[in-house]
Amino acid sequence: MNNGLDVEDFLMRILLVEDDPVMRTFMRVILQSEPNMEIEVAADGKEGLEKFFLNPPDMVILDLRMPQVDGFEVLETIRAKHDASVWLPVIVVSHSDSDEEPLRAFRLGADDFMVKPVNKEILQRKVRNFRRVIGLQRSNQHLAMQVTAVTDDINVGLITTDESGIVNWCNQSANCMFGICESELEGLHMSYLLEEIRNFDFKECRIEGAAEVNGMQRVRMKATKEDGETFPVELSASKLTVRGEPMCAFELRDLTDIERIEEMKREFLSVINHELRTPLTSINGALSVLKSGKLGDMPDKAMRMIDLAHRNGQRLHRLINDILDFEKIEEGKLDMQLKPQSMKDMTQNGVSAMEGLAKSSKVRLSLKLPDEDLIAKVDADRIEQVMTNLISNAIKFSPPGGKVQVRLSQRVGQAVVEVQDWGAGIPDEFTQRIFTRFSQADQRDTRTKGGSGLGLAISKRLVEAMGGAIGFESIEGKGSTFYFSLPLSKEVVCG
């Protein structure tokens, strides 16, 4: 990975403070022979300090014994005034073999020492070592800055806690999400931020009963800001180990905007539901009365127009129902009353309900039932909805004079309903999309066949919600068989 900084190949600036001209030149020549090194020299302590603060170097080599301002004073001043967050190594040069001078210098903040006369190789090796440490330190800082820049900038709150749920790190977004831009979340218990997290297992980093997506749990919760205001978040948690310490990492997304949009969608759908159904009640109702002939006979042509209007009014009604159904399924709010039901009865009912359409489409509709009844635990209304959907599709895509066969059978613990037609079949390129919403092989079908493009998408979700499966086989030009299976139940059908 290129983190933008090479550990050893950066330009290092060294300030060399030495009053002895011979020693100064000797050391300067050695240092200058090193690659990527810039050497600044000072002939006494005063000049050294001036040059240091004018343009702070990356490292200092400092003679301890100098007239007036000596090395100890220079060292003290540097350590007192220089920004301590930037590590600045100082190597002092001592004049004696005794430990006294270097020890005093260490206590004042020196990092290393050499004894005069300075050995060339020792100087070279020490400088190279410090250079490597400074390089590592800089690349670390650089990485840390990169990570901070990313974690602070992303619009997701990131929080880690220890095993007891105490926050030990968070990014800027998490702070701001909770309205604590000034102070920090660190040290707070997670339950202070998310009240509902009480029954969270911080050791295992799991929420009891929460759904899992790609190995990560995602749950919606109410979060509480510093000022007591609550807002919705989506929380996901994962377990990690940092330096041997188990931790929980939380990802928090503020759902305020998303929930507002969802609320608007719900309101919109509820308006659709009421405001469209009310006029449709009058339209379909009035047409139904006219059609019944109870207000007197109509000329044939007028009757045909009334029939046409009524048919389309009912189509609009089905479309509204389909859209609302689909939304309810997507939101997981479809209420299903699962009870042991007779598959034979439901299949029979599905076929009976479609006999009118078959007749008007001049399609022969036949039914094959097994001798023994099959029982499945399902919502009978919803299963009949799936059946009528599959049967009406088969009828609509059959030519006049064609036939549609509905079969119920038992296969390995499953009740299987098949609806076969001998129509045009499904084009290959459409087979992938057939159960996705608003898909019809031919856009013209929407008008000519009167479908919403939602029927199969709804059927699939309904069958799957009842523990079953749905599928089809089709040969273009030969016809299609749509089928669905439901697990058989040992329970008994109750009235």
Added chain:
Amino acid sequence: MGNAGGAEPLTRIMCVEDDPDIRELLQMALEDLAGFELHLAEDAETGLSQVQGYAPQILLLDVMLPAMSGPEALPQFRQLTQEFGTRIIFLTAKASQRARSEFIELGADEVLFKPFDPVTLGDTLSSLWDNWQA
């Protein structure tokens, strides 16, 4: 909610419905086609002030009404019609089994969904009434 009179045929129906077209449709369905006596009210307040004078056998109560909704008005309608044993049916556009169970829970005798078919509405009410009388 037993009916003291035994098998009394259904004749008097009251509907509370705010949409004027649907009121007209109800009139067509229940008066002209089914031959019942029908009393219409356009909101819950009007309905409440008239229900005792009319003493309906069945009250069709729209759920979404201006000011006071059907479910809000239900307890008062119940109280005012206790002596007549009036059956109260909600009429709603909120078509789902859950909505149905909710409204039954609230105390409705039955729930009918919009859109309804005016040609068969009279028969539907008659057979409900017969079941309740049985």
